[in-house]
Amino acid sequence: MNFIKLCRFFGIDGDVGEIKKLNNGHINATYKLTVEENGGEQLYIVQRINKYVFKDPKVLMKNVTSVTEFIKEKYLSMSVDPDRKVLEFLKSENGESCYYDDDNYYRCYKFVDRSVTYELPDSNELLENLGYAIGNFHYMLSDFNTKQLNETIPDFHNTEKRLSDLYAAVEKDPFGRAQKAMDDVLKFRKNESEILKLSSLDLPSRVVHNDPKCNNVLFDEQSNEILALIDLDTVMPGLAAHDFGDAVRSACNSCKEDEKDYSLVSLDLDKFKAFTKGYIKKAGNFLSEKEKNSLALGVYTLACELSARFLTDYILGDVYFTKDYGMHNLVRARSQLAFAEDVYKKLPEMNRIVSEICM
Ligand SMILES: Nc1ncnc2c1ncn2[C@@H]1O[C@H](COP(=O)(O)OP(=O)(O)O)[C@@H](O)[C@H]1O
Ligand SMILES: [Mg+2]
Numbered sequence: 001m002n003f004i005k006l007c008r009f010f011g012i013d014g015d016v017g018e019i020k021k022l023n024n025g026h027i028n029a030t031y032k033l034t035v036e037e038n039g040g041e042q043l044y045i046v047q048r049i050n051k052y053v054f055k056d057p058k059v060l061m062k063n064v065t066s067v068t069e070f071i072k073e074k075y076l077s078m079s080v081d082p083d084r085k086v087l088e089f090l091k092s093e094n095g096e097s098c099y100y101d102d103d104n105y106y107r108c109y110k111f112v113d114r115s116v117t118y119e120l121p122d123s124n125e126l127l128e129n130l131g132y133a134i135g136n137f138h139y140m141l142s143d144f145n146t147k148q149l150n151e152t153i154p155d156f157h158n159t160e161k162r163l164s165d166l167y168a169a170v171e172k173d174p175f176g177r178a179q180k181a182m183d184d185v186l187k188f189r190k191n192e193s194e195i196l197k198l199s200s201l202d203l204p205s206r207v208v209h210n211d212p213k214c215n216n217v218l219f220d221e222q223s224n225e226i227l228a229l230i231d232l233d234t235v236m237p238g239l240a241a242h243d244f245g246d247a248v249r250s251a252c253n254s255c256k257e258d259e260k261d262y263s264l265v266s267l268d269l270d271k272f273k274a275f276t277k278g279y280i281k282k283a284g285n286f287l288s289e290k291e292k293n294s295l296a297l298g299v300y301t302l303a304c305e306l307s308a309r310f311l312t313d314y315i316l317g318d319v320y321f322t323k324d325y326g327m328h329n330l331v332r333a334r335s336q337l338a339f340a341e342d343v344y345k346k347l348p349e350m351n352r353i354v355s356e357i358c359m
Helices: 003-009 057-077 124-140 159-172 178-190 240-251 269-283 295-315 328-358
Strands: 015-022 029-037 040-048 105-110 206-208 217-220 226-229 236-238
Touching: 003 015, 003 029, 003 105, 057 105, 057 124, 124 206, 124 217, 124 226, 124 240, 124 269, 159 178, 159 295, 178 295, 178 328, 206 240, 240 269, 240 295, 269 328, 295 328
Parallel strands: none
Antiparallel strands: 015 029, 029 040, 040 105, 206 236, 217 226
């Protein structure tokens, strides 16, 4: 990749200095670029968009730039300096936000100074800040017209389709693995109406991040105050409960996602409370009662959905999720299902916590 050509394409005239590959992302290849410009050093991020996951990078970038520009304008209208609070993508002279080098698409945006990411929030303070980051993202985009967004990955949270994909995998059973997963598949069949309940609630369409993990939030390295949400590739129309559920699923589990001792897996209610407190601070301003009442259910739904995806992938021969050992995806599926079962038992308590915080 010719970084100098890329810089010129995006109107960066300075001398390109250090190019450092950042290794903590899983989907795209990320580089930090130092450029000597106007007598000082400017830092940029250059990202190669994963062409196997994202088939149409231009459409994807349209979503990403329209959302980030909207947030920037909104901060300005609130007389808040948007610097470090939202990603700022560079455009070419012709207004293009993707650079194509005959093989891959690249994008370029400003590096957010003095920021850190954390793999998992290890304190209630961080959990509350993570909740705030996601609630604030929803709040800033609450009056964005979701019809302007393209569905870059169709059926991303189509729970019914996730289940039918699982049943289809069982029918196909290309590696003779279905028998081993049968008890788990039966649990999905048995609980189908509960798993599909969120989709039947007729909730409003919102702008959803769709990958609201802790390592997709930039925090200030000194104060841990939240800065910008990153990794915006999956920003699409969806439900507030999708992001809420997925974030709680990944950040409030008492164990790691692939814990093999399923009896240890549970939702940590203290963590849930801290996250919800942060989330509601901003999201409480615009969510309807019905949406607030759907948040806890979202945690159950999203855990079931991910479990179904792991199970499907196990049966189909581990084609989507990379694994560390033979039965990794089956273990992940069971671990998520154990988490979902614990969440289901705790739903009344979780709903009580949400209502108490919303008061
Ligand atoms: N604008 C930015 N400023 C500072 N660091 C960033 C910025 N964008 C990305 N990073 C760093 O790069 C990592 C990977 O970026 P991300 O967009 O999450 O890629 P992936 O899709 O591969 O997960 C992040 O975890 C973060 O550490
Ligand atoms: Mg990421």
